Amino acid sequence: MIDPTTFEDVIYEVRGRAAWIIINRPKLYNAFRAQTIEELIASFKLAADDKGVSSVVLTGAGDKAFCTGGDQSAKDGQYDGRGIVGLPIDELQSIIRDIPKPVIARINGFAIGGGHVFATLCDLSIMADTAKLGQVGPKVGSVDAGWGTAFLARHVGDKKAREIWYLNLQYSGQEALEMGLVNRVVPADELDAAVNEWTDIIAQRSPTALALAKRSFNADSDNIRGISQFGLNAVKLFYDTEESKEGMRAFQEKRAPDFHKYVK
Numbered sequence: 001m002i003d004p005t006t007f008e009d010v011i012y013e014v015r016g017r018a019a020w021i022i023i024n025r026p027k028l029y030n031a032f033r034a035q036t037i038e039e040l041i042a043s044f045k046l047a048a049d050d051k052g053v054s055s056v057v058l059t060g061a062g063d064k065a066f067c068t069g070g071d072q073s074a075k076d077g078q079y080d081g082r083g084i085v086g087l088p089i090d091e092l093q094s095i096i097r098d099i100p101k102p103v104i105a106r107i108n109g110f111a112i113g114g115g116h117v118f119a120t121l122c123d124l125s126i127m128a129d130t131a132k133l134g135q136v137g138p139k140v141g142s143v144d145a146g147w148g149t150a151f152l153a154r155h156v157g158d159k160k161a162r163e164i165w166y167l168n169l170q171y172s173g174q175e176a177l178e179m180g181l182v183n184r185v186v187p188a189d190e191l192d193a194a195v196n197e198w199t200d201i202i203a204q205r206s207p208t209a210l211a212l213a214k215r216s217f218n219a220d221s222d223n224i225r226g227i228s229q230f231g232l233n234a235v236k237l238f239y240d241t242e243e244s245k246e247g248m249r250a251f252q253e254k255r256a257p258d259f260h261k262y263v264k
């Protein structure tokens with residue numbers, strides 16, 4: 001039996017027919033550790049099993065960040081939990097896709113690294129005009145090859161996805177909207193109203209029709225699950241290299257990384 005009141009890193013709340021799953025580590029810009037991922041998985045299971053819930057809202061606490069990916073301060077090579085890289089990140093990514101209910105990313109601030117991948121995986125995204133989206137993988141010695149790359153290209157096109165991964169720039173709400181990465185951009189103080197408007201509409205739709213629609217969209221891109229598994233096993237080996245560790249150390253020491261001295 002999952003008891004969300006015991007969670008430390010995640011807030012789980014049912015508001016009307018919408019389950020709100022809130023990453024609650026605002027001091028670390030909602031970066032995740034292994035425990036965060038476990039609590040997110042548990043939250044999605046609760047939402048999946050609750051017949052009264054017709055949609056899920058994924059967001060971050062505070063106004064600075066949606067989620068900035070893996071907690072770099074808790075990382076020394078691999079992360080500290082279970083799973084291929086010490087985070088059951090593939091389980092969480094799968095449940096976001098497999099839960100037969102629309103998942104809305106409420107992008108309230110930075111969606112960076114693994115947080116950017118979450119936003120990519122959600123069915124719909126509503127973004128505050130003050131928020132920023134971007135990838136940092138090659139800047140910090142990491143890469144989400146699969147959902148983060150190939151699935152992103154489905155949304156924004158192959159060239160734009162490569163730009164996002166190779167240059168690691170940050171994009172505004174307007175830019176994200178133009179490239180097809182989000183559905184809607186609203187002033188920050190209208191974000192909750194916009195999210196509630198859409199969860200209220202979804203609450204009036206047939207749950208079975210929505211589930212079938214979601215499964216049909218997923219079936220067309222499910223080959224990427226295999227690429228992701230492959231990518232995760234490769235990145236596990238990469239995390240043990242000095243080149244990858246240099247990215248993490250540079251972030252912790254607030255300096256630019258020097259990867260080239262470690263290239264073999």
Ligand SMILES: CC(C)(COP(=O)(O)OP(=O)(O)OC[C@H]1O[C@@H](n2cnc3c(N)ncnc32)[C@H](O)[C@@H]1OP(=O)(O)O)[C@@H](O)C(=O)NCCC(=O)NCCSC(=O)CCC(=O)c1ccccc1C(=O)O
Nearest residue numbers: 028029031068069070071072073089110113114140142144
């Ligand atoms: C988000 C920033 C761009 C914000 O920049 P700025 O406004 O200048 O603020 P900062 O001073 O940098 O940050 C404020 C404060 O927050 C702390 N912080 C921010 N992000 C993190 C983080 N990820 N981990 C730990 N701490 C963080 C920061 O240190 C500051 O704290 P102070 O105490 O005030 O100093 C910028 O912060 C930024 O770029 N952040 C880093 C983002 C990052 O590197 N993320 C990790 C990317 S790698 C990843 O997510 C992989 C994880 C993973 O699960 C995975 C593994 C393998 C395969 C696939 C995946 C997958 O994700 O799918």
